[in-house]
Amino acid sequence: MKKTFLILMTMVMTVAQAQEIKQVPLISVSGEGKVKVAPDQVSISISVETRGNNSAEVKKQNDEKIDAVIKYIKKANIAKEDYQTQRVSLNPQYDYEKKKTSFYATQTIQILLKDLSKYDELMEGLVSSGVNSIGNIEFKSSKMEQHKSEARKLAMKDAKAKADDFVAVTGQKTGMAYNITDNSQPFYPQRMYATMEMKSFDSAGGARETLAIGEIEIIANVTVSYILAN
The missing domain is CATH 3.30.70.2970 (Protein of unknown function (DUF541), domain 2)
Structure with missing residues (x-):
């Protein structure tokens, strides 16, 4: 009898505690940071x-x-x-x-x-x-980790700006970050396949340019949940 009573009391207390837990008002947004650099x-x-x-x-x-x-x-x-x-x-x-x-x-x-x-x-x-x-x-790039860090910061700024836009019309404010998830994909450098041609010269006697360097694009993606504040 006592055992049954203790079990019932435990159940009642658990339910009461669950009811006291308040839902945290959140807004979840995604952000993207993009950095373009010339490779060295x-x-x-x-x-x-x-x-x-x-x-x-x-x-x-x-x-x-x-x-x-x-x-x-x-x-x-x-x-x-x-x-x-x-x-x-x-x-x-x-x-x-x-x-x-x-x-x-x-x-x-x-x-x-x-x-x-x-x-x-x-x-x-x-x-x-x-x-x-x-x-x-x-x-x-010899500074790849630095560029990745910059892209992550830009992604967080983008997420914050989006959250502020959404919340602005509700009369609330974007509070502290509640949860942050990194959704960035592994970075793979640009690839190209070279020919076996030797360096050639144009009609003016100058060397032809044989390498189009372009830019490396580093992208970071993040999902952030912010607490809504009054």
Whole structure:
């Protein structure tokens, strides 16, 4: 009997406490912050590819070409922490028509160029030293975290301005932020694929511009719930 009484009292107290909890008046809005900056770095993926009928000879030739490429990269004063081998492979390829097996060797190196004015010179030297495949090129900024922080602040300002607009007609005010949710998507730098053309010159003898840098766009999205104040 006592046990039943205690259970009933607990239930009554719980209901009473729930009734005392007041609903917090909120307004939820989304905000977007956008920052556009000119990149000051570029990441270049280069490869040396070699084909032949003898696996050992193919690997040897590929290693020799890569050695020449790495020596050029060092000569171009690229810091050792700014270039790295990404992939090395040696694979057989069978030709069903000729019923013959050939071999395909490749090695890929990723280079971070921190001086965009040297792009044409570097690309010309890489091709001359033995690079025969250029993959994607990604533009970057050395101040990316700073730009992301600025975009987040702009997103919060945008959300606050929207909340103020909505609340203005109700005679209330936007109070303190009650909940903040970051909806930003991962940032992926611009990519483009380069051709194997050497640096060319126009009719006036000047070097052609071969790199359209453009701008990097960093976007932050946020959802904010504000308490409504009288």
